[in-house]
Amino acid sequence: MLIASSITLAKIITSILAGFAFVYYEFSHKEKLFNTLLLTFFIPITVVMMPNYLLISKLGLLNTPWGVILPQLADGMGIFLMRQSMRNIPKPLLEAGRLENASPWVILTRIILPLIKPSVIAMGIVFFINSWNDYFWPLLILHDKPTYTLPLALQMFISAEGGSEWGIAMAVAMLTALPPLLLYLTCQRFIMNTFMQSGVKG
Structure with missing residues (x-):
């Protein structure tokens, strides 16, 4: 949860700033x-x-949550979505902010962010689900059981049981999938609206 949340927050911040x-x-x-x-x-x-992997190894971050998080601090798709969402904002609103001598930070936080809030929420949901389900990169970086992410721990559990406890494995898999599934179902309309609106302006 900590790794997925940290990656999601970092990607949201960098995507908003770069898009702006x-x-x-x-x-x-x-x-x-x-x-x-x-x-x-x-x-x-x-x-x-x-x-x-070589960079994380040289930095001494193998087998740490930071080793998983640092290479995923930014996302090209997120920057694209934020740029498209911000371009759909009427220019007179931004010009009004400039005429009032508002700083770029004020324009971003007081004018732009409230208008693109659904897009930010949708983007955050997609980022969280992808980070939560990530398997291969944590497998390369994390080696000790206490540091495992849930998908990695689930796979290790199934391998350790040798396929003999599939009932327990399926129950654990369902619990693992439940948080992102509930998050997606709750905010599905934000995701659909965002991806539809991202193509309005090129």
Whole structure:
């Protein structure tokens, strides 16, 4: 829970700040940088696992929660969704903030965030579910049982039992899947609306 929550919070913060920078500020090669960000969607996660593993090893963070969290502090899809959501905000609202000499931080927190709150909630739900269900990266980083995430602990339990206690394994699997499932069902409308609205403006 701690790992999934930390990753989710970090991704939300970095996605909001990066999306705001792409919408609010004008800087050199902004579109090229954003297009490069889009290209990262086509890079399989397995391609960057080995470099990330070597970096985490050199930092001495193997077998720690930080070793799982640090490589996942930002997310290209989250930045894309936040940029699209912010671009749908009427420009006169942002201009009004500028005319009132509001700082960028005030414009972000007082004007933009309240308007894109459903998108932020939906993005956070997706991030949490993905982090909660992540298996392979924690398997590479975490080696001691006390540090295992729930999916990793469940797999180790099934392997230790040799497949003889499938009833217990299924019960544990159901309990493991329950939190993200309830979260998704509760906030499903936010997710659908966000992904539909993200394509309104390009």
